[in-house]
Amino acid sequence: MKKMLSVIVGISMLLWLSACSEATKETSSEERAETTTAITSHTVATTETAVQEPSTVEPVTYSVTSDQLDKSFEVPMYRDPVLTIKLSSEWKGDRYYNYSRAISDGIVIRFDDKRTDDYTDNDDFLDKFLEKSPDWTIYENKNHIKFATITEPVTGPREKEHSIYKVFNNGCVVTIYFGTMSADGYRTLSRDSIDNILNTVSLVGSNKTTEKATDKPTEPPTTKPNVSKGQENALKQAKSYISHSAFSYNELIEQLEYEKYSHDEAVYGADNCGADWNAEALEQAKSYINMSGFSYTGLIEQLEYEQFTSDQARYGADNCGADWNQQAADSAASYLKTFDFSRDELIEQLLYEGFTQEQAEYGASANGY
Numbered sequence: 001m002k003k004m005l006s007v008i009v010g011i012s013m014l015l016w017l018s019a020c021s022e023a024t025k026e027t028s029s030e031e032r033a034e035t036t037t038a039i040t041s042h043t044v045a046t047t048e049t050a051v052q053e054p055s056t057v058e059p060v061t062y063s064v065t066s067d068q069l070d071k072s073f074e075v076p077m078y079r080d081p082v083l084t085i086k087l088s089s090e091w092k093g094d095r096y097y098n099y100s101r102a103i104s105d106g107i108v109i110r111f112d113d114k115r116t117d118d119y120t121d122n123d124d125f126l127d128k129f130l131e132k133s134p135d136w137t138i139y140e141n142k143n144h145i146k147f148a149t150i151t152e153p154v155t156g157p158r159e160k161e162h163s164i165y166k167v168f169n170n171g172c173v174v175t176i177y178f179g180t181m182s183a184d185g186y187r188t189l190s191r192d193s194i195d196n197i198l199n200t201v202s203l204v205g206s207n208k209t210t211e212k213a214t215d216k217p218t219e220p221p222t223t224k225p226n227v228s229k230g231q232e233n234a235l236k237q238a239k240s241y242i243s244h245s246a247f248s249y250n251e252l253i254e255q256l257e258y259e260k261y262s263h264d265e266a267v268y269g270a271d272n273c274g275a276d277w278n279a280e281a282l283e284q285a286k287s288y289i290n291m292s293g294f295s296y297t298g299l300i301e302q303l304e305y306e307q308f309t310s311d312q313a314r315y316g317a318d319n320c321g322a323d324w325n326q327q328a329a330d331s332a333a334s335y336l337k338t339f340d341f342s343r344d345e346l347i348e349q350l351l352y353e354g355f356t357q358e359q360a361e362y363g364a365s366a367n368g369y
Contacts, residue, residue: 061188061190062188062189062190063189064088064193065193065196066196066199069086069088069196069200070086070088070089071087071088071089072084072085072086073086074204082169082170082174082203083167083169083203084204085197085201086197109176109197110176110177114172114173114175114310115171115172115309115310116171116173117171119173122167122169122203123146125166126146129148133148141195141198141199143201145167145201145202146167147165147166147167148165148166148167149163149164149166151163151164161188162179162180163178164176165178165198167203169203169205170203170204170205176198176201178194227268228265230261230262230265231264231269233261233265234261234265234268235268235273237256237259238252238256238266238270238272239273241256242273246281246283246284247275247280248280248281248284248306248308249270249275249307251306252266252269252270253267253269256270277308277309277312278316280308280312281312281313282315282320283316284303284306284308284316285320285322286320288302289320289327292331292334293327293329293330293331293332293334294327294331295324295350295353295355296324296354298353298354298355299313299316299320301354324356324359325359325362325366327355328350328355328360328362328363329362329363329366331350331353331355331363332349332364332366332369343369346363346364347360347361347363347364350363
């Protein structure tokens with residue numbers, strides 16, 4: 001009897017131990033599942049957080065010393081010299097630097113001008129300009145030339161901010177932009193470098209004031225002015241140039257000076273070559289839209305960069321026969337060859353280039369976006 005009880009007790013103990021073991025296994029399995037779920041959830045949350053956080057890109061700052069500014073440029077606007085500035089001969093570009101001609105790793109300098117008779121001199125300009133633009137301040141270089149200046153943030157994809165300096169001389173307000181032309185917009189020119197460049201600026205001649213004609217007209221010369229051999233040759237060369245290519249008045253003078261004609265000879269050639277500058281601007285506009293995609297405003301800016309007057313540039317853009325929707329599509333296609341854009345980013349880029357919202361959307365759609 002006792003032996004039988006011992007057997008029964010032993011079997012009961014084995015059954016009980018087996019049940020406990022199974023419970024332990026189930027508990028461990030549940031704990032492992034909960035732990036795995038927690039780890040997975042943490043990983044997903046971390047991934048989502050990483051996606052939401054913007055990538056931190058350190059701006060790349062470039063510097064230029066005074067010793068590197070070894071090349072002087074005279075900046076003429078509307079036929080009149082306005083200022084001189086020194087830049088580095090190692091930088092890319094010709095006589096001017098603008099957004100289409102980056103000087104070094106995305107850093108750019110651009111000169112714009114506006115002819116006006118509203119001011120008598122630079123002090124008058126600064127007084128009136130700062131009165132209506134209170135966010136601007138005055139910057140003075142070592143040559144005691146004063147500029148109106150401001151640094152502005154930029155919403156375009158190729159710039160984060162740019163610094164602007166304005167000065168008046170010889171009937172023109174000249175604007176100097178320091179900015180970037182990089183895809184990420186994280187490049188900048190150091191503050192000391194901008195100071196070094198601006199310290200090389202000097203104004204040419206004296207400020208011109210608006211003069212009214214006197215009552216007595218100027219008498220025409222009684223004898224034919226003497227024309228030098230150099231002037232005759234410059235005139236022939238000028239006629240040859242405009243018969244083969246489109247030139248603005250100032251560009252033609254510069255080209256003749258490049259051919260070693262004196263300034264007076266070059267001016268004589270440009271003045272007497274018989275060019276219709278509106279027609280020259282129109283020819284240049286047609287050439288541009290056949291080569292690349294331009295918005296209406298972008299084309300005007302490009303023609304003004306080529307030193308056509310504002311009126312001439314508008315004439316060229318108004319009469320070139322461009323299909324601005326197609327220009328937006330061409331410009332979008334050009335960008336997509338180099339950069340990866342989403343539809344919204346591509347539209348934003350086209351808007352930055354001066355296309356309208358409708359034109360930008362057309363350009364994106366035409367390229368499959």
